[in-house]
Amino acid sequence: MTTFAPAHAATPGPTGSRGPHSMEVRNVHKSFGPYDILTGMNLNFVDDAITTILGPSGTGKSVLIKHLVGLLEPDQGEVLIFGQDIWKISKPERYELRKRFGVLFQDGALFGSMNIFDNVCFPLRKHTDMHEKDIRDLVMDRLQEVGLEGAAAKLPSEVSGGMRKRAGFARALILDPDIVMFDEPDSGLDPVRTSLLNDVILEMHERHKGTYMVVTHDMATARKVSDYIGVVWKGKCIHYSEADAAFNSDNAFVRQFLAGDSAGPLGMD
Ligand SMILES: Nc1ncnc2c1ncn2[C@@H]1O[C@H](COP(=O)(O)OP(=O)(O)OP(=O)(O)O)[C@@H](O)[C@H]1O
Numbered sequence: 001m002t003t004f005a006p007a008h009a010a011t012p013g014p015t016g017s018r019g020p021h022s023m024e025v026r027n028v029h030k031s032f033g034p035y036d037i038l039t040g041m042n043l044n045f046v047d048d049a050i051t052t053i054l055g056p057s058g059t060g061k062s063v064l065i066k067h068l069v070g071l072l073e074p075d076q077g078e079v080l081i082f083g084q085d086i087w088k089i090s091k092p093e094r095y096e097l098r099k100r101f102g103v104l105f106q107d108g109a110l111f112g113s114m115n116i117f118d119n120v121c122f123p124l125r126k127h128t129d130m131h132e133k134d135i136r137d138l139v140m141d142r143l144q145e146v147g148l149e150g151a152a153a154k155l156p157s158e159v160s161g162g163m164r165k166r167a168g169f170a171r172a173l174i175l176d177p178d179i180v181m182f183d184e185p186d187s188g189l190d191p192v193r194t195s196l197l198n199d200v201i202l203e204m205h206e207r208h209k210g211t212y213m214v215v216t217h218d219m220a221t222a223r224k225v226s227d228y229i230g231v232v233w234k235g236k237c238i239h240y241s242e243a244d245a246a247f248n249s250d251n252a253f254v255r256q257f258l259a260g261d262s263a264g265p266l267g268m269d
Contacts, residue, residue, distance in 0.1 A: 021044055021045060021046075021047055021080070021082075021083075022045060022047050022081065022082055022178055022179055022211040023043075023044075023045040023068055023080070023081060023179060023211060023213070024043070024044045024045070024078075024079075024080040024081075024083075025041050025042060025043040025044075025064070025067065025068070025077070025078075025079055025080075025237075026042060026077055026078040026079075026080065027040050027041070027042060027076065027077040027078070028040070028041040028042075028067060028074040028076070028077035028078070028079060029041075029074060029075045029076040029077055029235075030060075030063060030067065030072065030074055030075055030235075031075060036235060037060045037063050037235055038060050038063060038064065038067070038074070038077075038235045038236075039234060039235035039236055040077075040235070040236055041060070041064065041077070041232075041235060041236055041237055042236075042237055043064075043230055043237045043240065044240075045211055045213060045228075046211075046227065046228050047211050048209050048210065048211060049211065049212070049227035049228055050201070050202075050205055050212040050213075050214060050225050050226055050227045050228070051211075051212065051213050051214070051226065051227065051228040051229070051230055051240075052213075052214045052215075052216060052221070052222045052225065052226040052228070052229050052230070052243070053213060053214070053215045053216075053229075053230045053231075053232055054216070054217070054222060054229060054230070054231050054232070054257060054258070055231055055232035055233055055257070056233065056257070057217075059232050059233055059234060059235065060232060060234075060235045061183075061215045061232055062183060062215070064232070065103070065181055065183055065213070065215065067079050068081075068101075068179075068181065068213070069098065069101055069103060069181070070086045070087075070094050070097070070098060073087055074087070081097055081100075081179075082097075082100075082178075084097065099127055099175055099177075100175075100177055100178045100179060101177055101178075101179050101180070101181065102171075102172030102173050102174075102175065102177035102179070102180040102181070103172055103180070103181045103182075103183070104165065104168045104169050104172045104180070104181070104182045104183065104185055105168065105183055106183050106184050106185075106187050106188075109168060110156040110164055110167060110168060110171075111156075112155065112156055112157060113155075114155075114156075115152065115153050115154060115155055116143070116148060116151050116152050116153070116154055116155075116156070116159065116163075116167045117139055117143070117152035117153065119156070119167060119171055120139045120142060120143060120167060120170045120171045120174055121135050121136075121138075121139045121174070122171065123171065123174050123175050124138065124139070124174055124175070127175060128175075138174065139152075139170075139174065140152070142170040142173060142174055143167075143170055145170070145200075145203070145204065145207070146166040146167070146169055146170045146200050146204075147166060147200070148163060148166055148167055148170065151163060151167075160193075161188050161189060161193070162189050162193035162196065162197060165185060165189065165197055166197065166200060169182075169185075169197075169200065169201070169204070173204060173208060176208065177210060178210050178211065179210060179211045179212075179213070180205075180210055180211075180212045180213070181212075181213045181214075181215075182201070182212070182213070182214045182215065182216075183215050184215055184216055184217065185197055185198075185201065185214065185216065185221070186198075186216055186218045186221050191220065194218060194220065194221060195220070195224070198220075198221055198224045198225050201214070201225050202224070202225055212225075214226070219258065219260065222243070222258075223243070223247070226243040226246075227242065227243060228240065228241065228242055228243060228246075229241065229242075229243050229246035229247075229258075231246070231253075231254050231257060231258075233253065233257075238251075238253065238254070239251060239253075239254045246258060
């Protein structure tokens with residue numbers, strides 16, 4: 001278990017001898033105007049595992065995702081993807097690297113004017129020269145895996161929020177990414193749909209493997225899907241450990257946050 005330590009020094013991971021970690025953040029700082037958002041973030045994601053990132057609102061979790069996918073450049077520090085500092089490689093190389101990511105944004109980020117099928121095959125048409133028949137087979141496979149084979153012809157506005165998320169997930173997986181990120185996959189879903197989506201996350205991880213990062217406020221989601229848990233507070237990762245160890249942590253802040261207690265070191269500031 002690692003508590004209050006730079007994660008990159010302490011979490012070798014089960015495949016540590018295999019090479020560089022898929023995702024590593026070293027001493028990253030980021031400010032917007034006078035506001036210091038990331039304040040020396042260190043995080044070393046365990047490969048081929050599901051890591052859930054928890055932390056209070058406004059503490060920099062989405063900003064962290066944007067750094068990991070190369071949408072934001074750190075003021076200081078390094079973001080390493082498969083050992084490469086993404087800001088020390090060329091733009092075309094960064095573009096190539098991004099294809100190894102699948103990202104599920106909060107609302108699924110589907111194109112409203114395209115049906116579910118066209119949304120899911122969009123990355124294939126954009127980034128590959130696959131034949132239409134192979135595209136169709138692959139997209140229908142993915143849609144079936146997420147339980148949407150009957151909804152391929154529907155527009156996003158014609159399906160439920162949970163179905164939109166599953167469609168976003170199918171699209172995030174379509175290029176067979178090594179890394180998949182979920183920004184609050186459960187937002188706006190009722191507990192049953194959240195639980196069903198979590199089942200799909202676990203099944204897809206089991207089937208396709210990869211390093212998954214899930215950002216959520218939902219402790220039921222964290223308990224269900226996490227192999228590892230990272231806790232972020234005031235722009236730093238203050239805890240990273242196996243999920244059981246996090247839920248049994250004796251650190252006052254981690255305990256308070258994971259238990260959702262009002263009493264403890266975490267206040268409203
Ligand atoms: N592009 C930006 N310009 C200015 N401020 C920003 C920008 N992006 C994020 N912020 C600020 O950074 C802080 C952290 O935002 P972020 O969205 O990462 O929080 P979060 O931990 O994901 O919160 P939540 O759990 O509520 O989604 C917020 O105060 C936000 O307003």
